[in-house]
Amino acid sequence: MSMPFYVAPEQLMKDKADYARKGIARGRSLAALVCEEGILICAENPSNTLHKVAEIYDRIGFAGVGRFNEFDQLRIAGIRHADLKGFSYSREDVEARSLANAYAQMLGQIFTHEMKPLEVEILVAEVGESRHDDQLYHLLYDGTVVDEKRYVALGGDADSLAERIEAGWSDELTVVAALQLAVGALAGPDRTLTGDDLEVAVLERNGARRCFRRLTDPEVDAILAGAPAPAPDNED
């Protein structure tokens, strides 16, 4: 009978983390910024149908980078978690914090116990009454939760993306300025991105029940060209 080779736990975890990070780095990045009108989520995504940014509940949004099928499964699990909770308790009891913890538990469980870790990083965002009440949770492949206050950068290029956002940051960003900043930061110095390359959504701080709204490509292009804010009552 053959004995398996001994592998030190440190090495095992490092290998898994490297594997996950490599997978995530292959995809494109995204950014979420707190602004006056709500929370702007902007992802680089050339597909118009396979979404990286999605609605979870009334005030909660989701975004993922990395392997599409993996974060899409997490997205659906999040919608189920939120809808079941709202059904058995009340709509007010559904919170981003508890959802982020549930995600963290699951990601951590898979990272330590499964052969292959999930190659994803996800964002759970909840828009509040004012920008101080906004919540941004950045979850890593191993279940680490990072609670951010102003902006989040996700993906392989996150560090330089965060640097570029920080350079242009102001506490009084409007949604228009936030989108221009996010797109500039995603593009970097050598590229320009248009509405077609982007997926943009806003969790609007306007008192409506469902706050999540996608911006269409023409709306995004108009903002990038310097037009005023889009009409807020654009229902699909």
Add this chain to the structure above:
Amino acid sequence: MLPMFSASDDPGPSFAALVSRAGLQPPVPQSTPGHNLEITHGTTVVAVRYADGVVMAGDRRATSGNLISHRDMEKVYPADRHSGVAIAGAAGPAMEMVRLFQLQLEHYEKVEGQALSLEGKANQLSMMVRGHLPMAMQGLVVVPLFAGFDLRRGQGRLFQYDVTGGRYEETNYAATGSGSLFAATVIKLGYRPNLSADDAVDLVLSALYQAADEDSATGGPDPIRGIYPIVATISSAGFDRRSDESIAARFDALLQRMSTERGGSAQTAGLSTGPTTSTGANGAQS
């Protein structure tokens, strides 16, 4: 805990299936409710097609046997942005069905990233009513109306159901509940194709008034408490519940006209409706 399922056991975009997986479905009673157990019932709701969509309305009374249990019950609800659902029958299960139906539509839209077609929504409700059949056999009957604006066809559509989940699309109007016979007759006499929204609202108010006049389980307007029927229009602009003030004003005008038509005498018998429907109603009276 996050609800995760294996690929073969996945409930898909169905919230009802998810609820039953989570064990949150209520048990079916094993015997009929005893005579001492009075079930609260909601009564009359109507829907009428007009030029830009559908008007839905319902009275506010809920009864337990011969007692009035609620004076301000709501029986007309938005199902999603472009559709509404109105309920008659056992109030508790009916309201639960509406809540589940609303969640079902929203859940589908979020999971699939696209809203169901109007036909799909009507079929979903049909399945829920059919699933409720064992409860209906125990005396807890729920009969909804469903109406919405079909964005693909660009028109308002309305659906009636029976206890078994049978789904019947009606072209012009539908009514259900204890006072539905009277309400439907008034609408039948006053209905014309392409009514304006205001005329359609007047017609349903008149229908509910006459139903309340004949059926003790249907509530009429209650100016003292400020309780009026719930009326909503559903058009391409979405589900829009009319304000109580505007309904109160329309009711005032309606009652004014009715008493004028009777020459101020309360002795005149027979049906009477607003001016928009006066030809039909007067024809029936004479």
